[in-house]
Structure formats: C-alpha cells, structure tokens
Amino acid sequence: MELIITYLVIIACILALALPAALRHTRHRHRRKFNLPPGPKPWPVIGNLQLMGPLTHQSLHALAKKHGPLVYLRFGSRPTVVGSSAAAARFFFKTHDLSFSDRPNLVVGKYTAYNSSDMVFSPYGPYWRLVRRLSLTELFSAKRLHSFSSIRVDEVHAVVRCIFDASPSVVLKEFLFTFTFNVISRMAFGRQYVAKDFEKGIQEIVIFFGVFNLGDYIPWLGFLDLQGYVRRMKRVSRKLDGLYEQILVDHEERRLREGDAFVAKDMVDVLLLMVDDPTMDDDTRFDRDRVKAIIQNMIIGGTDSSSLTIEWAISELVRNPEKQRKAAEELEQVVGRGRWVEEDDIPRLPYLVAVVKETMRLHPAVPLLVPRQAREHAVAGKDCGGYDVPSGTQVLLNVWAMGRDPAVWEAPEEFRPERFLGSEVDVKGQDMELVPFGAGRRMCPGYGLGLRMIQLLMANLVHGFEWLPPAGMRPEEVSMEEAPGANLRRAVPLEAIVELKLPRHLY
Numbered sequence: 001m002e003l004i005i006t007y008l009v010i011i012a013c014i015l016a017l018a019l020p021a022a023l024r025h026t027r028h029r030h031r032r033k034f035n036l037p038p039g040p041k042p043w044p045v046i047g048n049l050q051l052m053g054p055l056t057h058q059s060l061h062a063l064a065k066k067h068g069p070l071v072y073l074r075f076g077s078r079p080t081v082v083g084s085s086a087a088a089a090r091f092f093f094k095t096h097d098l099s100f101s102d103r104p105n106l107v108v109g110k111y112t113a114y115n116s117s118d119m120v121f122s123p124y125g126p127y128w129r130l131v132r133r134l135s136l137t138e139l140f141s142a143k144r145l146h147s148f149s150s151i152r153v154d155e156v157h158a159v160v161r162c163i164f165d166a167s168p169s170v171v172l173k174e175f176l177f178t179f180t181f182n183v184i185s186r187m188a189f190g191r192q193y194v195a196k197d198f199e200k201g202i203q204e205i206v207i208f209f210g211v212f213n214l215g216d217y218i219p220w221l222g223f224l225d226l227q228g229y230v231r232r233m234k235r236v237s238r239k240l241d242g243l244y245e246q247i248l249v250d251h252e253e254r255r256l257r258e259g260d261a262f263v264a265k266d267m268v269d270v271l272l273l274m275v276d277d278p279t280m281d282d283d284t285r286f287d288r289d290r291v292k293a294i295i296q297n298m299i300i301g302g303t304d305s306s307s308l309t310i311e312w313a314i315s316e317l318v319r320n321p322e323k324q325r326k327a328a329e330e331l332e333q334v335v336g337r338g339r340w341v342e343e344d345d346i347p348r349l350p351y352l353v354a355v356v357k358e359t360m361r362l363h364p365a366v367p368l369l370v371p372r373q374a375r376e377h378a379v380a381g382k383d384c385g386g387y388d389v390p391s392g393t394q395v396l397l398n399v400w401a402m403g404r405d406p407a408v409w410e411a412p413e414e415f416r417p418e419r420f421l422g423s424e425v426d427v428k429g430q431d432m433e434l435v436p437f438g439a440g441r442r443m444c445p446g447y448g449l450g451l452r453m454i455q456l457l458m459a460n461l462v463h464g465f466e467w468l469p470p471a472g473m474r475p476e477e478v479s480m481e482e483a484p485g486a487n488l489r490r491a492v493p494l495e496a497i498v499e500l501k502l503p504r505h506l507y
Contacts, residue, residue: 034388034390035386035387035388036072036387036388037067037068037070037071037072037081037380037385037387037389038067038068038070038071038072039063039067039071039072039073040063040067040073042073042074045076045218046076046217046218047073047074047075047076047077047078047217048073048074048075049075049076049212049217051063051073052212054484055482055484056210056368056484057367057368057398057400057401057488058400058482060082060084060368060396060398060401061084061398061400061401061404063082064082064084064085064398064401068385069083069084069085069087069088069384070082070083070084070085070088070380070384070385070387071084072387075212075216075217075394076214076216076217076218077217077218077219078104078216078217078394079390079392079393079394080393080394080395080396081389081393081394081395081396082395082396082397082398083384083395083396083397083398084397084398084401084402084405085384085402085405085407086402086405086408086432086433087381087383087384087432088380088384088397089397089399089402089432089435089439090383090432091378091380091381091384092372092395092397092440093397093429093432093435093438093439093440093443094432094439094440095381096378097439097440097441098375098441099374099375099376099377099378100372100373100374100375100378100389100395100440101124101372101375101440101441101442102123102124102372102373102374102375103116103120103121103122103123103124103370103371103372103373104216104371104372104373104394106121106213106216106371107213107215107216107222107229107230107233108121108208108209108211108213108233109121111230111233111234111237112205112208112233112236112237112296113293113296114289114290114292114293115289117289117290117293118131118293118294118296118297119131119132119135119294119297119445120297120301120370121370124375124441124442125283126283126284127283127284130284131294132445134267134270134271135267135294135298135445135446136445138267138270139187139188139267139298139446139449140445140446140448140449142448145448145449145452148183148186148187149343151183151186151187152183152343152452152453152456153342153343153456155179155182155183155186156179156340156456156457156460157340158179158182159175159176159178159179159457159460160340160460160461160464160507161507162175163175163461163464163465163498164500164507167465167498167499167500168497168498168499169470169495169496169497169498170495170496170498171493171494171495172310172311172314172493172494172495172496173307173311173490173493173494174493176306176307176308176310176311177195177199177303177304177307178195178196179307179453179457180302180303180304180306180307180453181193181195181198181199181299181302181303182195183302183449183453184298184299184302184303185299187266187267187449188266188267188268188295188298188302189247189251189266189267189268189295190251190265190266190268190269191250193243193247197243198240198243198299201236201239201240201243202240202296202299202300202303202304203304204232204236205233205236205237205240205296205300206300206304206485206486206487207484207485207486208229208232208233208236208486209370209485209486209487210368210484210485210486210487211227211229213227213229213230214226214227215230240296241292244292244295244296245292247268247295248268248272248288248291248292251266251268251269251272252272255269255272267294267298268291268295271286271290271291271294272291274286275287275288275291298446301444301446301450302446302449302450302453304365304487305365305366305450305487306365306450306453306454308363308365308487308488308489309356309359309360309363309365309450309454310454310457310458310461311490311493311494312359312362312363312488312490313355313356313359313454313458314458314461314467314494314496315478315480315490315494316355316358316359316362316363316415316480317355317462317467318467318468318469318475318478318494318496319415319469319475319476319478319480320415320475321475323355323415323417324462324466324467326351326417327351327352327355327417327462328462328463328466328501330349330350330351330352331349331352331459331462331463332463334348334349335463337501337502337503338503338506339506340460340463340464340502340506341456341459341460341463342456343452343456345459346455346456346459349455349459350421351417351421352455352458352459352462353420353455354417354418354419354420354421355417355458356451356454356455356458357417357420357425357426357427357434358415358416358417358419358420360403360427360434360436361403361409361434361436362403362404362415363488364399364400364403364436364488365436365487365488366399366436366486366487366488367398367399367400367488368396368397368398368399368400368486369396369397369399369435369438370438370442371394371395371396372394372395372396372442373392373393373394373395374389374390374391374392374393374395375391376391377389377390377391397435397438399435399436400488402433402434402435403434408433427447427451428447429443429447437450463501463502464500464501464502464506464507465498465499465500465501466498466499466501467496467497467498468496468497468498468499469496469497470495470496470497471497478494479491479492
C-alpha cells in the first residue's frame with residue numbers, strides 16, 4: 001500500500017463534492033455509540049489514508065506504538081481496526097474467529113480473482129467451505145504431501161545444480177520462484193509448466209493485493225480509476241487467464257484421450273469433474289472461472305511466500321556468519337558430507353528449524369494478513385481493552401509488528417534463532433505470538449507444504465554452500481531494506497558469493 005499522490009491534486013475537488021455525504025455519514029455514525037479502540041482523528045472523506053506510507057505495515061506499527069495494540073482507523077468511508085499483538089490475534093482468530101471470518105469486498109478480488117471466487121477473497125459461506133475442504137483433502141493432506149516428497153527432492157536438486165552452474169556469484173531470487181512453482185505445478189497440475197511464463201504476472205497481482213485503491217474506500221470515485229489500478233489489474237488478469245486456460249485444455253484433452261479409463265490424477269482434474277456435476281447446487285456449483293481462480297490461488301500461495309522467506313533467511317545468514325556456522329555445523333553432524341539433506345532429517349535439525357522460525361518472525365512473507373471483515377458485532381477481552389468492533393468493520397492483523405513486540409520478544413530487532421531452541425512456540429496457528437500463515441478458519445491451508453519446501457531447500461542451501469557477501473562488502477552492510485507491497489520483498493534482490501562445501505560429484 002502506498003501514499004496516493006493523487007490526493008494532493010484532487011483533494012479540493014473531493015471535499016467540495018463530498019461534503020454532503022460526509023455530513024450524512026457523521027450523523028449516521030453517532031446514531032449508536034461504541035467503545036471503539038483509540039486512534040488518530042480522521043480527515044473528512046479520506047479518513048486516515050494520509051497516514052499510510054509506502055510500507056503500510058511500518059506506518060501501522062508506528063500508530064500502534066502511539067495508540068496501543070488495537071487501533072481504530074477510517075480508510076475513506078471504511079471503518080478499520082488494526083491489531084498488533086498476540087492478544088489481538090487471539091481475539092480475531094480464536095475467541096471470535098467466526099465473527100471475523102468474512103472478507104471485505106475489494107476491487108482486487110473482483111478483477112484479479114474472478115469476481116472473488118477464489119479461496120482468499122470469497123466471502124465466508126458454503127462455497128468457501130467446499131473449496132477449503134477440497135484443498136485440504138486433494139492437495140494438502142499429510143498423506144498427499146508425503147506422496148509428493150520425491151517431487152520436492154527432484155526440484156531441490158535442480159536448484160542446487162543451477163546455483164552450482166552460476167557460482168561463484170548468484171542472485172538467489174532468480175532460482176527461488178522456479179523451484180516453488182515447479183513443485184506446485186507438478187503436484188497440482190500433473191506436469192511442469194514454464195515458470196517464467198507466470199512469474200511476472202503473479203508478482204504484479206501480489207502487488208495489487210497491497211495497494212490502496214481509491215474506489216474501495218471512496219466508492220463514488222471508483223468509476224474514475226484515478227490511479228489506473230483497475231486498468232492494470234484487467235490487463236495482467238487477461239494475460240494470466242490465457243495461461244490458466246491452457247492448463248484446463250491440457251487436462252480436458254487427456255480426459256478425452258483416456259475416455260472411460262480416465263482417472264482424476266490431480267487437483268485440476270477433480271475441479272473439472274465438479275464443473276460437470278449436475279448435483280451441485282447454485283451456491284457451490286463450479287464453473288470455468290472458479291476453477292481458474294483456484295489454480296491462481298495454488299500458484300500464488302505456493303510460490304511467492306515460500307521463495308521470499310528463503311531469500312530473507314539466507315540474507316540473515318549472510319549478515320550473521322556465526323549463525324550460518326551454527327546451522328552448517330548442525331547439518332554436518334546430522335547429515336555428514338556425503339549426501340544432501342532429506343525431509344526425514346529435518347526433525348533432527350532444531351537449529352535450522354529455529355532459523356526458519358526466526359526469519360518468519362522478523363520477515364513474515366505477508367506482513368499484514370489478508371483483511372477480514374466483522375460479520376457481527378464483537379467485544380474484545382480485557383487484554384485488548386474491552387473495545388467494540390462493530391459489524392462491517394475491516395480487520396487487519398499486523399504480524400510484522402507482532403514480531404517486534406518487546407513484551408513478547410527479547411531484543412526483538414535482532415536475528416536470534418536461539419530464542420526458539422527449547423521453545424514450544426510454532427508457526428502452525430496455535431501460538432498467537434507467531435502466526436505468519438494466519439490462524440483460525442481462514443488460515444492458509446497450504447502451510448504444511450510451505451514449511452516443507454522452505455525447510456528442505458534452506459537446509460540444502462546451507463549444507464551445500466557457504467553464503468558470503470559480495471566482494472568488498474562486510475556482512476553487516478548487506479541491505480535489509482523492504483520494498484512496498486502485500487508480500488514482504490527485499491528492495492534489492494540478494495546477491496551473494498557461494499563457495500562449495502560438499503564433494504563436486506554431488507552437485
């Protein structure tokens with residue numbers, strides 16, 4: 001999300017046109033008094049949008065420091081409550097999870113997710129429950145994940161070979177999206193598609209997830225598309241739609257070839273069979289667009305977040321050579337120097353697992369979890385001030401700020417994997433101090449796959465290579481600057497020198 005320069009040009013016009021609407025809204029707001037969380041006073045019409053800088057999670061963190069762990073804001077005409085603490089996460093995702101299980105109606109869902117028919121943006125109801133159940137049973141169940149372990153191993157070895165060929169100087173980002181995409185492609189689509197065809201469009205859509213589109217917050221300005229976001233969303237969605245259509249055509253052609261012998265082999269096969277199912281009711285019936293929306297979910301959820309987490313983790317190890325040495329020593333003791341790391345080794349690598357957790361604490365792939373919306377009025381407990389959150393309020397959880405809470409984390413700005421050694425705090429949605437995948441009903445269903453991919457590739461990158469800063473740069477000089485967007489990207493992709501550590505014949 002970014003500060004909208006357009007405001008400076010049109011503010012006078014907005015105020016003149018919107019004054020009657022603003023007055024009506026003010027009268028409506030005072031019809032019922034709520035004990036709302038504290039927050040800054042909103043401006044007419046635009047509310048508190050002027051307080052949002054290019055790194056929205058940092059802007060909201062600054063507001064939380066001033067007003068507390070629950071902050072009430074107005075984004076245009078949309079009331080919003082932002083939580084920045086474990087107590088807030090417990091309130092939203094556990095105590096009142098059902099009350100906050102809906103999604104706000106946003107333009108990005110309409111134009112990039114087939115009219116909000118994917119699992120991320122679809123409203124809470126029968127269709128969303130069906131899609132989530134299918135995801136958990138057909139792709140992300142423990143049995144299915146185990147059956148696809150050889151795919152993950154193949155793709156890890158492919159990445160290692162690519163880094164070996166590119167050494168000694170590598171830009172890590174260039175390899176990560178291909179790795180995660182290939183795993184998802186082979187698991188969910190039954191074959192490997194070309195990652196580069198999808199990469200730019202997917203990353204652009206993820207950027208749209210994090211922008212402030214004026215039409216979402218000042219609806220009567222929406223038709224003007226002053227920022228040009230809607231035009232860009234439509235353009236990139238058309239391009240990706242053609243790629244998704246090809247995936248469907250490939251599956252339909254195989255089904256025709258096999259005739260009566262056809263058996264569904266992957267998630268897309270299952271979804272296409274449901275398109276033809278006459279027993280489906282109107283609420284849950286699949287059509288072609290809904291199938292493509294789920295395909296996009298699987299690609300975005302399985303690729304971008306995992307690759308970003310790995311890049312941040314290696315960046316921290318480059319900046320902290322002593323932490324990298326500890327992880328490497330553990331790997332050598334457990335695995336040895338005669339083979340690569342396997343998934344069965346991960347439970348015996350507590351320091352490596354701690355490195356991943358610490359990375360997710362400091363650099364959560366989604367610093368502001370996807371917005372939720374209150375389906376009904378809810379009242380926070382005393383640990384959150386006892387405040388009201390009225391029905392229809394947009395709810396944001398700032399997990400980036402939660403990872404920097406000094407009441408929970410000692411020296412929160414420092415990279416200390418040791419804090420998780422012997423700790424039972426995990427990232428699987430039960431411990432509200434650390435919820436990089438979310439929690440509750442709308443928690444990311446693919447977190448198990450994400451963890452497997454991140455841990456396995458991380459372990460092999462550290463086991464097979466020593467990661468060093470570019471020539472002439474000290475470790476502490478490696479930039480950790482963040483780029484704007486819904487997903488937490490490095491402002492500058494990590495470039496590093498790699499030195500081989502294992503016998504050459506293994507590469």
